[in-house]
Amino acid sequence: MPTTGQPTAAKPEAGADPMISLVGVGRRYPDGTVAVRDLSFDVPAGELLCMVGPSGCGKTTTMKMINRLVEPTSGRILVAGEDVARTNPVRLRRRIGYVIQQVGLFGHLTVRGNVATVPRLLGWPSTRIRARVDELLELVGLDPATIGRRYPHELSGGQQQRVGVARALAADPPVLLMDEPFSAIDPIARARLQAEFLRLQQEIRKTVVFVTHDLDEAIRLGDRVAVFSQGGTLEQIDPPARILGRPATDFVADFVGADRALRRLAVTPLLPADLEPPRPHSAAGTNGAGGTNGAGGTDGRGAVGTGPARVRVGAPLRQALAALLAQDRDTLDVYAATAGASPSGGGTPGGGVPGGAVSSGAAADEGDPREQPIGMLTPAGLHAALRRSVAADDAGGTGGGPSVGLVDGL
Numbered sequence: 375m376p377t378t379g380q381p382t383a384a385k386p387e388a389g390a391d392p393m394i395s396l397v398g399v400g401r402r403y404p405d406g407t408v409a410v411r412d413l414s415f416d417v418p419a420g421e422l423l424c425m426v427g428p429s430g431c432g433k434t435t436t437m438k439m440i441n442r443l444v445e446p447t448s449g450r451i452l453v454a455g456e457d458v459a460r461t462n463p464v465r466l467r468r469r470i471g472y473v474i475q476q477v478g479l480f481g482h483l484t485v486r487g488n489v490a491t492v493p494r495l496l497g498w499p500s501t502r503i504r505a506r507v508d509e510l511l512e513l514v515g516l517d518p519a520t521i522g523r524r525y526p527h528e529l530s531g532g533q534q535q536r537v538g539v540a541r542a543l544a545a546d547p548p549v550l551l552m553d554e555p556f557s558a559i560d561p562i563a564r565a566r567l568q569a570e571f572l573r574l575q576q577e578i579r580k581t582v583v584f585v586t587h588d589l590d591e592a593i594r595l596g597d598r599v600a601v602f603s604q605g606g607t608l609e610q611i612d613p614p615a616r617i618l619g620r621p622a623t624d625f626v627a628d629f630v631g632a633d634r635a636l637r638r639l640a641v642t643p644l645l646p647a648d649l650e651p652p653r654p655h656s657a658a659g660t661n662g663a664g665g666t667n668g669a670g671g672t673d674g675r676g677a678v679g680t681g682p683a684r685v686r687v688g689a690p691l692r693q694a695l696a697a698l699l700a701q702d703r704d705t706l707d708v709y710a711a712t713a714g715a716s717p718s719g720g721g722t723p724g725g726g727v728p729g730g731a732v733s734s735g736a737a738a739d740e741g742d743p744r745e746q747p748i749g750m751l752t753p754a755g756l757h758a759a760l761r762r763s764v765a766a767d768d769a770g771g772t773g774g775g776p777s778v779g780l781v782d783g784l
């Protein structure tokens with residue numbers, strides 16, 4: 375995948391200056407509606423923050439105050455340390471990419487023309503614009519030669535959304551605001567877009583504020599999730615595992631719902647300690663077919679090269695459960711996180727955002743046929759893993775990272 379011509383930023387460091395700061399921000403509309411009241415939070419550089427909450431709770435208003443599409447009636451907003459109220463709005467918006475649900479592509483311009491809009495406004499030379507457009511279209515998974523020539527009405531909803539992302543990134547802004555960007559897309563294309571966006575974010579590490587109605591989307595994508603209630607009240611801002619494991623208020627507990635234990639499956643990684651030793655047969659094979667059943671050490675569905683993706687240490691428990699259910703046996707071979715690790719980030723020690731662990735990138739991970747599992751997961755092991763994650767939350771922690779070490783503990 376091509377680069378964006380910028381170094382890949384490291385994960386945000388604790389204590390580093392935030393890229394975005396809201397300090398006591400409020401917004402009262404002229405008709406008296408208080409959309410946001412006394413809101414304060416920081417977004418460190420490189421973080422993907424998802425804002426989630428019921429309709430009308432002030433998410434969009436909050437987002438639009440960051441790029442001055444809506445002016446706060448109280449408080450201050452800083453972007454890269456600069457008070458946005460004192461920044462020329464046009465200059466400000468060049469530093470803040472903006473992606474919305476209805477995309478807002480220009481219908482009379484081709485895909486290339488749309489992506490080139492801001493670089494043209496900035497007066498870039500045409501060779502630089504051409505190179506940048508090629509780079510961005512490839513980055514979002516669109517072929518510049520074919521798709522680049524089309525007009526927006528000749529694209530699927532998912533493709534339009536990708537063009538919207540490419541256009542927002544054109545001038546390489548450090549900040550990206552995304553307002554329900556995938557909500558008009560059907561669920562399958564949406565899951566793919568989410569996975570692709572996570573991979574893209576791992577590469578470009580923008581500071582992203584992402585508004586969504588969908589808690590599962592927030593949990594999947596967010597380094598942290600901000601849960602809002604009416605009046606722009608920030609109920610909790612924490613990593614996804616903590617939102618699910620330790621809701622800070624009754625509102626959050628209600629919002630994440632009674633099935634939060636199930637949602638935890640998506641944010642709890644499989645650890646070596648959850649595994650039994652490898653099955654003797656599956657570990658013993660040396661002929662590439664492994665095991666004695668001639669089916670790659672699995673039940674035949676897991677045959678190397680043709681079967682489902684391998685489950686690796688670090689994968690979310692949800693992926694392990696799905697793999698367990700998809701086969702006839704009641705144990706699952708699990709592979710090391712390192713060799714041929716999934717591009718999802720879930721198998722990458724210290725890498726990736728929490729949500730990255732659920733990237734569907736694992737689908738391509740069929741691995742080396744000679745690779746042997748390092749252990750096996752049983753239903754009891756899966757159960758114990760879930761209980762471990764809940765117990766880790768119950769033991770406390772200070773609200774910093776995910777209590778189950780999604781990022782750091784692998």
Ligand SMILES: Nc1ncnc2c1ncn2[C@@H]1O[C@H](COP(=O)(O)OP(=O)(O)OP(=O)(O)O)[C@@H](O)[C@H]1O
Binds near residue numbers: 403433435
């Ligand atoms: N221009 C406006 N004039 C008056 N009230 C407004 C205006 N825009 C938004 N509001 C009100 O402010 C509150 C917050 O709206 P906002 O759009 O920020 O919420 P939201 O959480 O993004 O909602 P949704 O999820 O439905 O998009 C709502 O009560 C809304 O009706």
